[in-house]
Amino acid sequence: MSSTAGAGPTRAVVVDDSRFMRTLIRTLLEDADVEVVAEAADGREAISVVEENRPDVVTMDIEMPEMNGLDAVEAIMEECPTPVLMLSAHAEEDADVTFEALDRGAVDFVTKPGGEVTSEMPRVKRELVEKIQSAAAVDLSATRRGSRPPKAESKSPATAGSTSAASETTESLPTEGSTLIIGASTGGPNVVERVLAALPAEAGLRVLVVQHMPAGFTKRFAARLDGRCDYEVREAEDGERIGPGQIRIAPGGSHLLVTGDRAGRLRLELSDDEALHGVKPAIDLTMASAAEAVDAPLAGVLLTGMGRDGVEGMTRIERAGGHTVAQDEATSAIFGMPKRAIEAGCVDTVAADGRIADEALSGLTT
Structure with missing residues (x-):
């Protein structure tokens, strides 16, 4: 299980290619006593940062240069298993990619703050923090004991x-x-x-x-x-x-x-x-x-x-x-x-x- 249980504030790594988004997420989390121990601007950097800092949870963007969020999740699960919370855009067409991230080992997702978030900020902050705390509590060993999801295929008769x-x-x-x-x-x-x-x-x-x-x-x-x-x-x-x-x-x-x-x-x-x-x-x-x-x-x-x-x-x-x-x-x-x-x-x-x-x-x- 995550190391957060009774061990002080949740420790997070924030991964996003947008400096603005990383700053926004850091601010929202630190206001809620979540310690952001490091940031990364792409998936490849995220792998080394997670390995170095051993956080309780990672927030992961999907579309990034060098290595995207899907490949980064898979690599983190193989090299340094850590609960990953995906940041997904609101657009419906991004849902399939988000579910693919869950297949690769991400534990949950949250919709990414949009450009006009001022009036929505309290809701965005609450949802993000709740999801962070929930993801940090995930028992990754339990998810590995469960069966793997079936491969996508045509519906049988x-x-x-x-x-x-x-x-x-x-x-x-x-x-x-x-x-x-x-x-x-x-x-x-x-x-x-x-x-x-x-x-x-x-x-x-x-x-x-x-x-x-x-x-x-x-x-x-x-x-x-x-x-x-x-x-x-x-x-x-x-x-x-x-x-x-x-x-x-x-x-x-x-x-x-x-x-x-x-x-x-x-x-x-x-x-x-x-x-x-x-x-x-x-x-x-x-x-x-x-x-x-x-x-x-x-x-x-x-x-x-x-x-x-x-x-x-x-x-x-x-x-x-x-x-x-x-x-x-x-x-x-x-x-x-x-x-x-x-x-x-x-x-x-x-x-x-x-x-x-x-x-x-x-x-x-x-």
């Missing part, structure tokens, strides 16, 4: 689900229309991907995913997942209904609620209410609404992340007679949300990331 790990170990499949709610935060995207890829198409689940992620990225996240599992995956839309074999991703900047369950289809609603636990979308709200509205068998899964979002939601699912699964400490990048849910006594099963799909399916068949 529906029958391909029968060969998935989940269907090989599950004697019977859930009743069609069973519902699965998945919540995740820091370290979650790759785990969510593995869980969804392991769900057999013939299980016919209705799946909602709440991944803490800013607006502009969840749509690309959904498209990425759509190509890597046997279900139809899209970003959720207000008022739509989803049925068996469909997965919807909560949009960044909106809460996702389940408001009805009729004829095997869930009715979804997007809410612009205030953030809960400092996040929007909030796992708690999606899970709690599903516990109240869903008529069919229901399961909740809580994955890696800092904080307590999802604890109340898992409690509500458990009280409604649903099955609850939490990711174990050994494979959680941050054993925060799952740990709090376990301590609250609302978790039926604790499982490594590679077993979560099996455990959820098993709970929906009993």
Whole structure:
């Protein structure tokens, strides 16, 4: 785990080819008692600076001369493993590059301050500092113990689900229309991907995913997942209904609620209410609404992340007679949300990331 636990202020290295951006990020972090121990102007310099200073966390730009952020992340993970927080532009087309950085070992990302940040500065500072502290707490050894994300490939035919790990170990499949709610935060995207890829198409689940992620990225996240599992995956839309074999991703900047369950289809609603636990979308709200509205068998899964979002939601699912699964400490990048849910006594099963799909399916068949 990071050396920050009980060891003084978080120590950071800032990597960006823009002197202005490095100065801005340094100022924001130092105002929040994060010690910036060094800076680097490109990826190649970043590798040597990280090796020399051994920081708790690195903020990494993506587009830089000499060596870009993607290659720098990969090299740092090989030579001097350190939690890396990517700084991504707001543009939607940059989302794919950001997800590639996560594949290469980055633990999270934050949207980069733009040119007109004056009025947004308090929000930008809060988000950056929270992400820095969260990234610094990541257990890199746990992320290595988890399975690697599957390679991108064309979506297989529906029958391909029968060969998935989940269907090989599950004697019977859930009743069609069973519902699965998945919540995740820091370290979650790759785990969510593995869980969804392991769900057999013939299980016919209705799946909602709440991944803490800013607006502009969840749509690309959904498209990425759509190509890597046997279900139809899209970003959720207000008022739509989803049925068996469909997965919807909560949009960044909106809460996702389940408001009805009729004829095997869930009715979804997007809410612009205030953030809960400092996040929007909030796992708690999606899970709690599903516990109240869903008529069919229901399961909740809580994955890696800092904080307590999802604890109340898992409690509500458990009280409604649903099955609850939490990711174990050994494979959680941050054993925060799952740990709090376990301590609250609302978790039926604790499982490594590679077993979560099996455990959820098993709970929906009993």
